[in-house]
Amino acid sequence: MTAIELINIHLGYPNGNQVFAGAELTVAKGEILGVLGASGAGKSTLLRLIAGLQHPHAGTVKIAGEIADDEGRYHMPPHRRDCTMVFQDAQLFPHRSVAGNVAYGLEAARVPAAQRRRRVAEVLEMVDIAELADRAITELSGGQAQRVALARCLVIRPSVILFDEPLSALDRGLRQRLAVDIRELLKRTGTSAIYVTHDPAEATTVADRIAVVEHGQIQDLGPVPELDVSKLSESVASLLGGLGEVSGVVTAVSDDSTTIEIVDRLVVLPGRQGVVGDTVTVNLSR
Ligand SMILES: Nc1ncnc2c1ncn2[C@@H]1O[C@H](COP(=O)(O)OP(=O)(O)OP(=O)(O)O)[C@@H](O)[C@H]1O
Numbered sequence: 565m566t567a568i569e570l571i572n573i574h575l576g577y578p579n580g581n582q583v584f585a586g587a588e589l590t591v592a593k594g595e596i597l598g599v600l601g602a603s604g605a606g607k608s609t610l611l612r613l614i615a616g617l618q619h620p621h622a623g624t625v626k627i628a629g630e631i632a633d634d635e636g637r638y639h640m641p642p643h644r645r646d647c648t649m650v651f652q653d654a655q656l657f658p659h660r661s662v663a664g665n666v667a668y669g670l671e672a673a674r675v676p677a678a679q680r681r682r683r684v685a686e687v688l689e690m691v692d693i694a695e696l697a698d699r700a701i702t703e704l705s706g707g708q709a710q711r712v713a714l715a716r717c718l719v720i721r722p723s724v725i726l727f728d729e730p731l732s733a734l735d736r737g738l739r740q741r742l743a744v745d746i747r748e749l750l751k752r753t754g755t756s757a758i759y760v761t762h763d764p765a766e767a768t769t770v771a772d773r774i775a776v777v778e779h780g781q782i783q784d785l786g787p788v789p790e791l792d793v794s795k796l797s798e799s800v801a802s803l804l805g806g807l808g809e810v811s812g813v814v815t816a817v818s819d820d821s822t823t824i825e826i827v828d829r830l831v832v833l834p835g836r837q838g839v840v841g842d843t844v845t846v847n848l849s850r
Pocket residue numbers: 577578579581583601602603604605606607608609610
């Protein structure tokens with residue numbers, strides 16, 4: 565079963581902005597897809613479409629095997645879709661505590677109180693903020709608030725989590741740490757995800773596979789370890805150009821390629837670039 569399937573999606577805004585024209589996308593169960601694209605390309609629209617906040621005029625959307633949109637004739641309401649969304653600003657309820665925010669979805673689903681408390685405690689532990697359970701939302705840092713937002717999603721155990729630039733308001737060091745944690749949590753819980761970001765380094769840290777939204781289409785660039793910047797078109801390569809210089813450890817060298825471990829990911833680059841065990845700085849722009 566696939567987590568997300570988009571077939572021949574057409575979507576435009578009433579003012580004539582045509583965002584998708586025949587877009588296709590498949591995300592496998594348990595897979596994390598990183599989505600890059602220029603500003604205005606349609607990344608947020610893609611997530612809103614899957615969440616059911618925006619309707620395609622034509623095409624089919626399937627979430628966890630279930631039809632969510634069908635050729636403009638049927639639209640499943642957002643609350644019935646097996647997915648949740650994490651936004652750039654955590655969008656927490658200011659009048660509830662951390663635990664109260666995380667419990668919200670379980671209350672809505674009428675989960676009994678004792679079970680609710682257990683699941684909230686479990687997920688707060690998982691995202692590493694157990695000690696913040698009673699804290700007011702106004703007293704959280706940006707990074708803590710995003711951990712709460714993630715806990716609020718994970719607690720209801722959706723098949724898919726949609727991330728819309730969740731870390732872009734945070735500084736670079738924190739972003740890298742949280743990106744690693746988000747990947748680990750998604751993998752541990754077997755949750756599928758689409759992760760939209762402006763930051764290619766963040767995308768390759770979190771995702772298994774990268775896609776680019778461009779010209780009304782979703783272009784699948786393939787698995788992160790096999791990303792080959794030299795084979796990409798100019799416009800796509802320039803999006804990835806933001807990777808700039810990153811350092812990693814060489815784990816394998818052959819005659820025509822070098823494998824470098826960057827954070828917990830493997831990136832294969834053409835050509836020989838040092839010997840195994842070296843710490844190297846590579847420029848992942850074109
Ligand atoms: N409500 C709307 N009405 C009309 N056009 C819209 C609306 N929302 C978005 N658009 C247009 O649709 C296109 C896609 O917007 P979207 O927000 O999905 O892009 P994005 O890739 O997420 O951009 P960014 O990286 O800047 O957030 C843009 O051209 C935008 O101007």
